[in-house]
Amino acid sequence: MEVTALCIQIFMNVFVLLSTQACLSYTVQKPAFPIISPDRLQFFEYESVSVNCGEDEDMNAWRVMRKLYQMSPKNVSEGCSNPAPSCTIHLTFERHSGEYWCENDEGERSHALNISVTAGAVILNISALPVKEGSDVTLRCINKNTKKTQISDFYKNGSHLGIYYKTGMTLSKVSKSDDGLYKCSISGAGESPESWLAVCKAKEEEGCYIFL
Template sequence: MEVTALCIQIFMNVFVLLSTQACLSYTVQKPYFPIISPDRLQFFEYESVFVNCGGDKDMNAWRVMRKLYQISPQNVSEACSNTAPSCTIHNTFERHSGEYWCENDEGKRSHAVNISVTAGPVILNISAQPVKEGSDVTLRCINKNTERTHISDFYKDDVHLTTYYKTDMTLFMVSKFDEGLYKCSISHQGESPESWLTVVESTEEEGCYIFLVFNITFLCTFDT
């Protein structure tokens, strides 16, 4: 009986080793959205913004591109920082507002995000990354001049949603219906820019499922 148990254990070890080795060859994912840090789409002037196309060595072929809203009448696309896979903008100004995305030499490109920089006193803290269906999303109306709680009005697609006697509004279990342009305002202070909230389907992450079909014969000999 002891010999038979040993044979089964060897079989299981061989299977796990082969499965792990196959998973290590998984293809590197291309950038889906550029990574914005801090993770929001709206900024006050003089803040710093970091845009990144990925930290992996295989992502070096990707570079940050942008189309600034105020650059010219033609709105020409330009590289944010030569051919670098990341770009840091120190002391942002309204002229840095625009569309940012990742692109490689083959012309492949990621989805774009729209960054807004305002000289005004109010911004809406809204995530730069897409949110999954079924998750809760909190939007925050920020006053540059004070951290005190204030009355905030929230809007979606230019339609007034609600008035909150605090700075936050939470959208519970979001769906594609919640996708759209959001902004907020504070009485006697001003209004934030508009930013697009992207909602994506909630799917399970792909795993490495390896189905191996093989014949292994163990010859177990023992003394009678």
């Protein structure tokens, strides 16, 4: 009886261990998007930006991949140049602008995010991740020289939306119709790059959450 009880106990321990591993493998799922910190798509040169796909170091871990819009100088080793679960670019330059996504050894990919680094004096503070339908979203135009929101002109898909003051432009209860390319400009300082604002139509829609 003691042997039987011991076998049952061992079986239960193995079952619990396997169940725990299954739960852990479930939580390390395909990331819907890389996580960018600070949480925005536009940066001034010489800022620091981190991109994260997870902390799992095993061979099937998700790693940060990128496709730059410009060719980097030869023999330059920089942050995010080698695939890793997370990476940091301590000093950004325009050449770091491009698509960033997560990918594993099996070739599975997350959605990509487009990071823009500008040598100019104006950026648009816009969320890196999609925003939920029905939420309020505020876009702010930042002047590098003051690091503050100023009176700004805002544009969507090239069309002028209006002039907004220090609080920025707030989109109330956003819907899919608010999807689009946004930029801003500050008189005397210049214009920001364009970045895509994505709106999730429903909770179940792919890409509404960090993990699918």
